[in-house]
Amino acid sequence: xxxxxxxxxxxxxxxxxxxxxxxxxxxxxxxxxxxxxxxxxxxxxxxxxxxxxxxxxxxxxxxxxxxxxxxxxxxxxxxxxxxxxxxxxxxxxxxxxxxxxxxxxxxxxxxxxxxxxxxxxxxxxxxxxxxxxxxxxxxxxxxxxxxxxxxxxxxxxxxxxxxxxxxxxxxxxxxxxxxxxxxxxxxxxxxxxxxxxxxxxxxxxxxxxxxxxxxxxxxxxxxxxxxxxxxxxxxxxxxxxxxxxxxxxxxxxxxxxxxxxxxxxxxxxxxxxxxxxxxxxxxxxxxxxxxxxxxxxxxxxxxxxxxxxxxxxxxxxxxxxxxxxxxxxxxxxxxxxxxxxxxxxxxxxxxxxxxxxxxxxxxxxxxxxxxxxxxxxxxxxxxxxxxxxxxxxxxxxxxxxxxxxxxxxxxxxxxxxxxxxxxxxxxxxxxxxxxxxxxxxxxxxxxxxxxxxxxxxxxxxxxxxxxxxxxxxxxxxxxxxxxxxxxxxxxx
Amino acid sequence: xxxxxxxxxxxxxxxxxxxxxxxxxxxxxxxxxxxxxxxxxxxxxxxxxxxxxxxxxxxxxxxxxxxxxxxxxxxxxxxxxxxxxxxxxxxxxxxxxxxxxxxxxxxxxxxxxxxxxxxxxxxxxxxxxxxxxxxxxxxxxxxxxxxxxxxxxxxxxxxxxxxxxxxxxxxxxxxxxxxxxxxxxxxxxxxxxxxxxxxxxxxxxxxxxxxxxxxxxxxxxxxxxxxxxxxxxxxxxxxxxxxxxxxxxxxxxxxxxxxxxxxxxxxxxxxxxxxxxxxxxxxxxxxxxxxxxxxxxxxxxxxxxxxxxxxxxxxxxxxxxxxxxxxxxxxxxxxxxxxxxxxxxxxxxxxxxxxxxxxxxxxxxxxxxxxxxxxxxxxxxxxxxxxxxxxxxxxxxxxxxxxxxxxxxxxxxxxxxxxxxxxxxxxxxxxxxxxxxxxxxxxxxxxxxxxxxxxxxxxxxxxxxxxxxxxxxxxxxxxxxxxxxxxxxxxx
Numbered sequence: 001x002x003x004x005x006x007x008x009x010x011x012x013x014x015x016x017x018x019x020x021x022x023x024x025x026x027x028x029x030x031x032x033x034x035x036x037x038x039x040x041x042x043x044x045x046x047x048x049x050x051x052x053x054x055x056x057x058x059x060x061x062x063x064x065x066x067x068x069x070x071x072x073x074x075x076x077x078x079x080x081x082x083x084x085x086x087x088x089x090x091x092x093x094x095x096x097x098x099x100x101x102x103x104x105x106x107x108x109x110x111x112x113x114x115x116x117x118x119x120x121x122x123x124x125x126x127x128x129x130x131x132x133x134x135x136x137x138x139x140x141x142x143x144x145x146x147x148x149x150x151x152x153x154x155x156x157x158x159x160x161x162x163x164x165x166x167x168x169x170x171x172x173x174x175x176x177x178x179x180x181x182x183x184x185x186x187x188x189x190x191x192x193x194x195x196x197x198x199x200x201x202x203x204x205x206x207x208x209x210x211x212x213x214x215x216x217x218x219x220x221x222x223x224x225x226x227x228x229x230x231x232x233x234x235x236x237x238x239x240x241x242x243x244x245x246x247x248x249x250x251x252x253x254x255x256x257x258x259x260x261x262x263x264x265x266x267x268x269x270x271x272x273x274x275x276x277x278x279x280x281x282x283x284x285x286x287x288x289x290x291x292x293x294x295x296x297x298x299x300x301x302x303x304x305x306x307x308x309x310x311x312x313x314x315x316x317x318x319x320x321x322x323x324x325x326x327x328x329x330x331x332x333x334x335x336x337x338x339x340x341x342x343x344x345x346x347x348x349x350x351x352x353x354x355x356x357x358x359x360x361x362x363x364x365x366x367x368x369x370x371x372x373x374x375x376x377x378x379x380x381x382x383x384x385x386x387x388x389x390x391x392x393x394x395x396x397x398x399x400x401x402x403x404x405x406x407x408x409x410x411x412x413x414x415x416x417x418x419x420x421x422x423x424x425x426x427x428x429x430x431x432x433x434x435x436x437x438x439x440x441x442x443x444x445x446x447x448x449x450x451x452x453x454x455x456x457x458x459x460x461x462x463x464x465x466x467x468x469x470x471x472x473x474x475x476x477x478x479x480x481x482x483x484x485x486x487x488x489x490x491x492x
Numbered sequence: 493x494x495x496x497x498x499x500x501x502x503x504x505x506x507x508x509x510x511x512x513x514x515x516x517x518x519x520x521x522x523x524x525x526x527x528x529x530x531x532x533x534x535x536x537x538x539x540x541x542x543x544x545x546x547x548x549x550x551x552x553x554x555x556x557x558x559x560x561x562x563x564x565x566x567x568x569x570x571x572x573x574x575x576x577x578x579x580x581x582x583x584x585x586x587x588x589x590x591x592x593x594x595x596x597x598x599x600x601x602x603x604x605x606x607x608x609x610x611x612x613x614x615x616x617x618x619x620x621x622x623x624x625x626x627x628x629x630x631x632x633x634x635x636x637x638x639x640x641x642x643x644x645x646x647x648x649x650x651x652x653x654x655x656x657x658x659x660x661x662x663x664x665x666x667x668x669x670x671x672x673x674x675x676x677x678x679x680x681x682x683x684x685x686x687x688x689x690x691x692x693x694x695x696x697x698x699x700x701x702x703x704x705x706x707x708x709x710x711x712x713x714x715x716x717x718x719x720x721x722x723x724x725x726x727x728x729x730x731x732x733x734x735x736x737x738x739x740x741x742x743x744x745x746x747x748x749x750x751x752x753x754x755x756x757x758x759x760x761x762x763x764x765x766x767x768x769x770x771x772x773x774x775x776x777x778x779x780x781x782x783x784x785x786x787x788x789x790x791x792x793x794x795x796x797x798x799x800x801x802x803x804x805x806x807x808x809x810x811x812x813x814x815x816x817x818x819x820x821x822x823x824x825x826x827x828x829x830x831x832x833x834x835x836x837x838x839x840x841x842x843x844x845x846x847x848x849x850x851x852x853x854x855x856x857x858x859x860x861x862x863x864x865x866x867x868x869x870x871x872x873x874x875x876x877x878x879x880x881x882x883x884x885x886x887x888x889x890x891x892x893x894x895x896x897x898x899x900x901x902x903x904x905x906x907x908x909x910x911x912x913x914x915x916x917x918x919x920x921x922x923x924x925x926x927x928x929x930x931x932x933x934x935x936x937x938x939x940x941x942x943x944x945x946x947x948x949x950x951x952x953x954x955x956x957x958x959x960x961x962x963x964x965x966x967x968x969x970x971x972x973x974x975x976x977x978x979x980x981x982x983x984x
Binding site: 001002007008010011012176179180183184185186210211212303305316319320321322345379 | 493494499500502503504668671672675676677678680702703704795797808811812813814837871
């Protein structure tokens with residue numbers, strides 16, 4: 001297939017590709033900037049097939065970098081900017097990355113990683129822009145849908161995050177599945193205030209070139225700014241997670257959004273019914289959706305025509321995809337709970353260097369999500385648990401197992417268990433239970449230990465020392481019992 | 493990929509799939525009707541991979557038949573209802589068809605073909621509906637994009653028509669390429685008054701299930717009825733050829749269409765500028781387009797944003813496709829005329845049992861269309877000649893070579909040459925020049941001979957007896973000189 005940005009710049013050169021607070025670029029301008037960047041990267045030595053880590057804020061620089069990589073055939077390993085030095089280093093090493101590129105906001109971190117890992121060199125964007133273009137370099141004119149475009153790390157239940165391999169085809173089919181559900185208009189303008197290092201933001205970047213659709217890019221989420229944009233800038237679609245939507249509604253008060261807004265794509269975990277009802281009352285067209293990094297974003301989406309009659313459902317799987325509920329190795333009956341299992345050309349081919357994990361979740365092309373849900377009698381999917389034990393905090397996935405694994409690295413901790421509790425601001429926050437080897441260590445010290453190695457959103461907000469963690473006969477941690485314990489502690 | 497109709501009936505069961513003058517069916521109803529039909533066909537013995545010819549008017553029966561075949565994996569060979577017994581028989585034999593199914597309007601023709609060709613049995617739809625369903629038959633739940641869906645005969649320059657192999661993937665990518673250009677709205681309603689046996693109508697049938705879009709189906713083209721529908725029925729899109737558009741405009745007079753109409757997809761040959769200008773004045777959103785059976789309908793389309801500035805251009809190739817102009821085996825310069833060459837996943841894999849013809853037009857995935865055009869400095873394609881020598885009459889392709897070949901079968905004709913001349917009603921009509929062996933044969937008798945073997949639109953409207961046909965050194969017919977001759981005859 002012709003290179004997407006090249007083709008887009010050929011077909012609709014003068015359409016606006018991106019609008020930021022300070023900039024406006026057409027597809028032709030973007031393409032020229034990206035080609036120049038690609039020729040600089042080639043000068044610097046970046047090659048086809050090479051994996052390069054990216055540490056960027058949500059800026060046009062990040063957008064250009066992704067597309068420049070596709071002109072070279074290099075593979076992007078976008079890093080979550082909220083992680084710690086330790087977490088970044090682990091991901092870079094796991095992905096065999098030897099080059100890390102960052103924007104000015106991340107120069108300091110990048111240099112620290114370089115010092116920490118001699119195998120990695122850090123390239124600052126500032127330096128890169130000074131590199132001379134290799135004008136004779138051949139840029140890719142075609143994209144091969146089977147090639148890897150991105151490796152995105154997602155935390156798993158086994159402690160360490162796993163690198164999800166996403167091909168050009170995964171991203172392509174995700175965009176196509178979505179357009180067959182949401183439709184497309186030449187005036188469409190998608191507001192992006194979700195991270196471009198997540199698949200949610202990256203999928204907007206892909207829609208931008210595939211659809212020829214303007215993206216209004218925000219560097220971060222600020223409810224008042226986003227609301228103003230939704231009221232004044234003829235935005236037609238926005239991707240949000242529940243916590244963002246709650247904050248936007250709080251801030252919106254009695255006002256309403258522009259009539260141009262035709263899709264609020266709501267992902268990232270359980271949406272309280274009261275919020276959905278409030279949106280319905282205010283005429284906000286919410287598309288509830290369910291997706292994973294492994295499915296290159298949304299794979300199940302509720303159309304607005306069912307927003308009222310199927311309130312709370314994530315909908316049905318997109319046109320090129322399928323979904324079934326598996327219980328005891330058979331397909332569950334309607335209303336019967338089981339594991340959500342999905343299939344489609346947007347589903348990952350597996351995890352990087354992790355055949356075991358790949359085999360565990362991918363069977364005959366079906367992705368076993370680990371999430372629990374059911375279908376009603378009309379085939380609409382209801383998601384009950386975004387993965388057993390998964391904690392979703394402000395749209396970020398937190399796996400208890402990852403925090404538990406870190407806690408067990410502490411010399412004075414013998415056992416550890418982490419659960420998520422409701423939080424009015426973040427949706428959920430993690431809480432830790434530990435069995436200490438000796439009681440001299442204070443819980444504050446343990447919290448500081450966590451802060452050193454974990455992104456701040458992953459650091460447990462409460463620590464409780466207990467004498468023994470609840471386990472079943474085969475010694476498996478019973479997280480459910482931790483919830484009972486917490487009720488006791490809180491005096492309920 | 494999940495079976496398209498099955499998936500569509502699952503996703504949007506209650507949406508209206510088709511509206512005809514008498515009927516309205518939802519996707520769920522259509523799917524149930526189609527499944528019943530498929531089970532009857534299986535009872536009757538229709539099998540996966542079998543080629544079956546179809547002789548149907550533009551009715552829901554034809555729609556159901558196409559989809560029933562896809563549930564079985566049988567291959568549709570739709571016959572042009574305007575052809576003669578001789579032409580149908582040739583196509584059936586070429587496609588190794590042993591079963592022909594027709595609607596009541598074609599029972600007589602079907603039975604005649606059966607009498608003519610003992611290898612073919614004719615099944616009337618009336619009889620089929622009385623067949624018992626094979627309820628235990630397994631219908632296809634998935635479609636393989638690489639499988640053949642249709643064989644559509646298209647006349648070639650070599651005399652006999654060629655069977656174009658179109659896969660499910662060809663149809664899929666045609667629909668996807670189109671949606672990325674035209675967009676999609678849940679209220680879209682496409683008016684189909686072009687034949688479902690042509691790729692133009694078939695592509696609407698495919699969009700119907702892939703987009704979940706309502707189709708307003710007409711059994712034939714009647715300018716007054718179509719205009720009434722475009723004024724009163726909230727139609728958003730219609731596919732037409734130039735002669736249809738001219739007749740619609742004539743009939744429309746000073747009135748205008750509903751504002752819901754957002755796309756008049758105009759294909760099938762040269763569109764006079766005066767017509768395009770008239771549409772622009774009346775606010776009719778014409779999308780000029782260029783396509784072939786070999787590319788599963790449109791492959792180059794002009795967006796309305798360029799309707800004025802690029803008036804007369806067919807536009808640019810759709811997102812997943814490419815187009816270049818080839819002159820003397822190199823890519824032509826801007827404004828330089830050459831052969832239009834296209835590539836994309838919607839392009840046929842070749843002609844049935846005709847490797848020679850396939851190799852002639854398909855090189856490295858590029859389809860050499862034989863049509864002449866150029867690109868302007870902005871890359872917009874202008875089509876000059878819908879294939880050298882091709883005559884387009886009322887949207888139907890007529891190849892002079894096919895008529896010439898028939899004329900040479902006449903015992904008293906030694907040489908023959910056919911050209912197209914302008915016609916106010918049909919756009920073009922064919923005119924024949926013959927060198928008779930003896931002058932006893934009257935030209936009327938020759939016309940009757942043509943009527944016996946050719947669809948009426950192919951029968952030359954004028955016959956001229958001349959003493960010698962103009963040929964070049966290598967004895968190739970110089971059709972251009974026939975135009976000069978005609979001017980002389982007409983006394984100019």
